[in-house]
Amino acid sequence: MSRQASGLRAWFIQRVTAVYLSGYLLYFFFRLIAQGSFSANQWHNWFATPVMSLATGLFFWALLLHAWVGIRDVILDYVHPVGMRIVLLSVVVLILAGCGIWVLRLLLLHGAG
Amino acid sequence: MPIDGRRPVHLNLMKIRLPVAGWLSIIHRGTGILLFIATPFLIYLLQLSLSGPDNFQRANALLHAPVAIILVVLLLWSITHHLLAGVRYLLLDMDVGVDHPMFVYSARIVMIVSPLVALLLVMVVL
Numbered sequence: 001m002s003r004q005a006s007g008l009r010a011w012f013i014q015r016v017t018a019v020y021l022s023g024y025l026l027y028f029f030f031r032l033i034a035q036g037s038f039s040a041n042q043w044h045n046w047f048a049t050p051v052m053s054l055a056t057g058l059f060f061w062a063l064l065l066h067a068w069v070g071i072r073d074v075i076l077d078y079v080h081p082v083g084m085r086i087v088l089l090s091v092v093v094l095i096l097a098g099c100g101i102w103v104l105r106l107l108l109l110h111g112a113g
Numbered sequence: 114m115p116i117d118g119r120r121p122v123h124l125n126l127m128k129i130r131l132p133v134a135g136w137l138s139i140i141h142r143g144t145g146i147l148l149f150i151a152t153p154f155l156i157y158l159l160q161l162s163l164s165g166p167d168n169f170q171r172a173n174a175l176l177h178a179p180v181a182i183i184l185v186v187l188l189l190w191s192i193t194h195h196l197l198a199g200v201r202y203l204l205l206d207m208d209v210g211v212d213h214p215m216f217v218y219s220a221r222i223v224m225i226v227s228p229l230v231a232l233l234l235v236m237v238v239l
Binding site: 015 | 164
């Protein structure tokens, strides 16, 4: 069905992306809690710094891959007719790919400090 | 086997009793699905918050809308639960905490700590 996301490879992608996602979230939550509240400017400047912008882009890339493996597992577990599987997996791909391009555009547009 | 060849199914949620690690597993899956559904909305919020001070305020207002508050709480709890249960799984993958009693203790720790961290985040966000 999906050569790119089956078996050991999928398991590995899911774990590796999980490590990056949790690392980023740890930093993000710490910063959120430490700062307490953000002004519009502070918030914008934080995301506009090159490192944060890059890290955030990577975060969503990792999220896409991680979500794909996870949701695909769910669909394969509960949806058995092959036709239905193809439809649902395609919808998921469209949603995830769309989100990825959306975020990329977003980060590039608002990346200037 | 029943005459039509299909296997019997038991989905009486009122009668199903799972050990805590079992609950963790299904909640991990459920929160994962929830987070997937929430992702486009979160990206929209991020976009709004980065599009100038007026839109930042709009994003802030959206988070504080009466309908949104319960969703924000649910979302943050989903994140912390999925994250902490996931960390537990990563550790299990490395053969850490596989034996009793750690296997059950770690599950209980996740169940207790994740709503607490979520509460902390709710107080910061809202």
